[in-house]
Amino acid sequence: MMLLGTLGSYQAGYAQEAEVELPPWARALSPAELQEDWDSLQQWILHTPVDPFAYQSHSQWDSLVAGIDSQLTDSLDNVAFFQLVNPVLSQMGDVHTRIWVPRGFSHYVWNDGFFLPMVVEELSGKMYVMQSRGGVIPPGSLLLEVNGVSGDSIREMLHRHAYTDGRIHSTRNVLLEESFYAQLPMVLDIDTLNEVKVQLPQMDEDSLIEVKGERLNIPTAKIARKKRKEAKVPYDHICHLDYVSGDSVAMMTIGSFSEGSLGKYRRFLKKSFKELAETGTTHLIIDLRDNRGGYLERGPMLYQYMTDSSFKYIDASIVRASRLFKNRIQYILKFPDLAISLFGGQIGKEYISGWKTPTGQYDTLYHDWVEPIKPKRQFSGKVYLLANGGSISNSSLFAHCFVANGRGPLIGEPVGGTVNGTFGNSIYFQLPNSRITGQLSTIRVNLRTGDFNYEPLSLDPDHIVEDKLDDLISGKDTQLQYILEQLIGISALPDSTMEN
Missing domain, CATH: 3.30.750 (Transcription Regulator spoIIAA)
Structure with a gap:
């Protein structure tokens, strides 16, 4: 039974046949x-x-x-x-x-529709199946076709719906991997039973495998959403410090610059760097992979612990005043003029500029130099930064600051921000008839003094280390292993230590 067809197939029917029944999720316009x-x-x-x-x-x-x-x-x-x-x-x-x-x-x-229960990874322009329900597809199989549509065509269709700064392919790849199961039904017919053609790992032969389309259980999905809403994710799941090789090598994972309160983030940094000093750690790996960014001030707060000199985190932010931006400011502050006069120091200067600048005009805000943390709290050992295409927005700004100040090598994949900067401070909107929602950026962040250019390329790592198929299958962390073996000089650790 086919419940979801290619969405375009419904289009002609609306105009020609009034009796055509729409799927339950569709809204005719x-x-x-x-x-x-x-x-x-x-x-x-x-x-x-x-x-x-x-x-x-x-x-x-x-x-x-x-x-x-x-x-x-x-x-x-x-x-x-x-x-x-x-x-x-x-x-x-x-x-x-x-x-x-x-x-x-x-x-x-x-709740109602079919999806394909598979997890894919994109490597060198190809999609590989890493997980499937019941293991019906061997991990590491090259995805060739789904229901007669080639894997290359599916990849191209999904890439058209993936967002990135500039023209950064590594970000599109990360987003494709994350949204594969959810967006695949939007571009492809998913049925109760689906034919998936793959090339089996380490073999030249192709195999046609039947994969059942699945639905998420309604009660389970509702209960899960309720639990997620009620549960408070422990902060050590977002940011944590782990030791990789005794006390000499530590890895600090910053999963987000937005989740958790500023106080928790500040306390995490203070406690972690105090611990690093007490243990005598000499090598620190900062992991910003798949960190989607967040509050701007949290980036320089982290870098303060790694330098003994003042530094520029970003050079300037350009604000464009618009009707939508002003409406958003008024919604948040209620009485913007009064709020700015009384609490201006606690309100972001981009918001103040967006309100005071006449609609349609621009304002350039230059940022100050940032001072390092007290010397006794500074980490003076070697630092290595891990990043990938999922390191966007503020995490890409941190990567630029880290590299520009020569603090250490950047390892992994091209980061998710361009060489000149990124956008930010998004505001939300909804279209009147389709009820489609979205967001629009209101500022441009420039990294270098006097650089107002838009180059579409990303900041490339000093050491480009892409995931290896064999490591993904076995659960090893390719980039971490590279740092330990090639840059620090530690022999390969046991699999349980190297798991990503």
Whole structure:
């Protein structure tokens, strides 16, 4: 029984046959409603982010707009509309500007619809199946086809919906891996029984394997969401300090710059670096892989412990005042003028600028030098930084600061921020008819003094170390193993120590 087909297959039926029954998650939109949403989205894109043409030309934008305009003559459901306009935002090269899959479709995937119970990893432009329900597909199998659609085509379709700063492929790969099971039904028919063609690991032969489409159990999903909402994740699951080889080598994992209170983060840093001093640790590995960023001040707070000199974390942030930004500021502060006059020192200067700067104008805010922590708390040993395409926003800014000040080598994959900086301070919106929600950045963060360019490339590591298929299968941490063996000079540790 086919419950979910390729979303475009519903489009023509809306206009020609009124009796066509929509799937439970779909919302039919007339051409007039679609045009209103599309016009609203264009205006917000053009008048809210600092520079919507940072990584695309005006002619490229005009071509995309014309292509979408030509397809709004018939009715579409809201998910088909999402598929149509989403590439416009993903091509902007701003990971902080995006729209989200309509809630109806998310509800469908989580409660009613089929998904393919597989976990994939992308290596060298190919997708490999690392996990499958019941182990029906051997780990490390190269994904060739799903229901007759090639793995390369699936990868291309999913990449069109993945966001990144500039043109950083490593970020697209990470997002594809994370969203594979959830977004695959949006671009491909998933049935109760699916044919998955793979090339078995270390073999040249292909194998066609039947994989059951699965649904998430409704009560279980609801209970799980309730438990997640009620549970407080221990902070040591987000940020933690572990010793890899006796007391001489430690790894500090910073999973997020946004989760947990500022007080918990500050106490974690203070306690950890005090412990490193007491144990006499000489090698410190900072792990920012898949850290999506967060509060700007938490980056320099970490670097303060690694230097004895003042440093510039970022050079400047450019604010664009817009109607959407001002509405957001008013919603948060209620009475912005009064709040700024009374509590200006506690309000982010980007918010103050966004409120005071006339709509449509720009303001450049230059940032001060940051002083190091007290000498007795500073870590003077060798430091190594781990990062990948999932290290976006503030974690990419930290990587730039770390490299620019020559504190140590960067190891892993290209980080998720461009060589000039990133965007940020996103505000949320909702389209009037499709109810599609999204976010738009309101500031541009520049890294280097006087550098206002937009280069689409990422900061490359000093040591590019990509995941190895064999290590992924066995559970080893390829990048950590490289640091220990190649940079510190420790022989390979037991598998239980090397697990990622």
